[in-house]
Amino acid sequence: MTKSKTKTTKNHTDITKQVMNQIKTGKVTMRPKAYFIAGSLLLGLGFVGVIITGTLFTALSTFHFRTFGSHNFLSFGSSGIAPFLAAMPWIPLLITILSFYGGLKLLQRYDISYKKNFLALGIGLVFTVIIVGLIIDRTNAHTRLQTFGPVKPFYRQHFVDKQFIVGQVTGSSQQQYSVATPNGQQVTVQTDESTHYPRGQDIQVGDTVHAIGQWQDDVFQAKGIGKGMARFPTRQPFPSGHPRQIHQQNR
Amino acid sequence: MQDISTLSDEELVKLVRDSDQELYAHIVNRYQNKLMRYSTYLIGDPDKAQDAVQTTFIKAFQNLQSFNINKKFSSWIYRICHNESINIAKEYQKESQLESDHWQNIPDSTDIEENLSKKEISKMLHHNLNQIPVNYRSVLTLYYLEDKSYEEISDILKIPTGTVGTNLSRGKTALKKMYQLEN
Numbered sequence: 001m002t003k004s005k006t007k008t009t010k011n012h013t014d015i016t017k018q019v020m021n022q023i024k025t026g027k028v029t030m031r032p033k034a035y036f037i038a039g040s041l042l043l044g045l046g047f048v049g050v051i052i053t054g055t056l057f058t059a060l061s062t063f064h065f066r067t068f069g070s071h072n073f074l075s076f077g078s079s080g081i082a083p084f085l086a087a088m089p090w091i092p093l094l095i096t097i098l099s100f101y102g103g104l105k106l107l108q109r110y111d112i113s114y115k116k117n118f119l120a121l122g123i124g125l126v127f128t129v130i131i132v133g134l135i136i137d138r139t140n141a142h143t144r145l146q147t148f149g150p151v152k153p154f155y156r157q158h159f160v161d162k163q164f165i166v167g168q169v170t171g172s173s174q175q176q177y178s179v180a181t182p183n184g185q186q187v188t189v190q191t192d193e194s195t196h197y198p199r200g201q202d203i204q205v206g207d208t209v210h211a212i213g214q215w216q217d218d219v220f221q222a223k224g225i226g227k228g229m230a231r232f233p234t235r236q237p238f239p240s241g242h243p244r245q246i247h248q249q250n251r
Numbered sequence: 252m253q254d255i256s257t258l259s260d261e262e263l264v265k266l267v268r269d270s271d272q273e274l275y276a277h278i279v280n281r282y283q284n285k286l287m288r289y290s291t292y293l294i295g296d297p298d299k300a301q302d303a304v305q306t307t308f309i310k311a312f313q314n315l316q317s318f319n320i321n322k323k324f325s326s327w328i329y330r331i332c333h334n335e336s337i338n339i340a341k342e343y344q345k346e347s348q349l350e351s352d353h354w355q356n357i358p359d360s361t362d363i364e365e366n367l368s369k370k371e372i373s374k375m376l377h378h379n380l381n382q383i384p385v386n387y388r389s390v391l392t393l394y395y396l397e398d399k400s401y402e403e404i405s406d407i408l409k410i411p412t413g414t415v416g417t418n419l420s421r422g423k424t425a426l427k428k429m430y431q432l433e434n
């Protein structure tokens with residue numbers, strides 16, 4: 001017992017000696033207060049940053065769904081699934097989800113995360129970001145945001161794809177429509193007896209339309225065409241990026 | 252010259268930070284026994300526990316400026332020791348067959364806890380500690396062997412006080428079952 005106690009005492013003295021020796025010789029030094037202040041500031045800025053990013057991309061995703069109406073491709077049935085997936089704003093949605101995840105991980109660094117109900121805090125945070133994002137979407141913020149460098153590329157939408165067209169009817173003749181996309185492209189959409197009209201066949205000049213199908217030379221053969229599915233904002237121009245001209249690649 | 256022994260931990264930390272780093276030896280002396288005991292309970296090996304405790308004091312010194320004087324130093328340094336000990340325990344110790352998932356399905360049985368004094372639980376704990384999953388082991392050790400309150404355990408382990416209670420309850424149930432099986 002005594003031997004054990006002596007060994008324990010020796011070991012404990014060794015700890016003090018070892019630790020203090022490293023301190024006195026300078027092998028171990030105290031980090032300055034500024035180091036931790038900077039750390040706290042970075043954590044705070046990071047947290048605010050992911051919240052802002054989440055809010056922004058929630059607004060962007062909502063804007064896309066609201067104006068482009070990619071979910072409307074599903075009204076074409078199974079034929080609309082591929083265009084729907086192609087037209088989804090995957091990157092803004094992914095960034096939104098990653099922002100939520102980042103925000104929750106950073107929230108865990110604060111004591112409040114275990115002193116309070118973390119599930120409630122997390123749900124509250126996500127809910128608040130979504131609500132604020134939806135509110136921003138309804139303001140004129142997009143007019144400014146789509147000219148803001150880092151965000152601008154996410155506003156580019158391609159309305160002409162190898163499997164769909166989205167635009168506004170500018171002219172119609174027998175089984176043929178002229179469609180203008182919001183970024184200035186003019187396309188010809190051809191229909192036939194097999195074309196599916198999920199929202200009726202009375203498509204007029206001025207109606208916005210979604211069409212699915214494929215290209216034959218410079219004419220888009222519509223397998224389905226639906227009106228009133230997109231709501232292009234009338235006041236704000238779309239960025240004049242380089243719309244994908246997939247149909248030309250199919251020649 | 253002020254008597255160091257009468258100073259609180261937080262006052263001593265302030266002195267170490269602001270004027271005399273050699274006073275850190277007093278902090279080490281105050282906590283080395285407690286932390287050695289706690290770390291040994293977690294790891295199960297005194298030699299490795301010593302490594303963990305030494306690393307704890309070194310890291311505590313390096314990060315001493317981050318400690319909030321308005322909080323309890325005890326909880327702060329136990330937290331560092333807990334993290335170091337868990338890292339070593341995971342590295343060197345094979346996982347207990349009694350995984351914590353297995354024990355989560357055990358209902359909280361207050362009738363098992365009745366008639367069990369703190370002394371009896373401490374005795375069972377000493378006997379069966381290494382067989383208990385780490386998350387229950389730490390809570391049981393801090394509460395029954397280190398006499399920490401729920402709030403202190405919450406601050407050390409960074410878990411809600413409700414979870415402290417739940418893990419304590421499940422840990423006691425597991426302990427009792429083990430003890431019954433053996434006897």
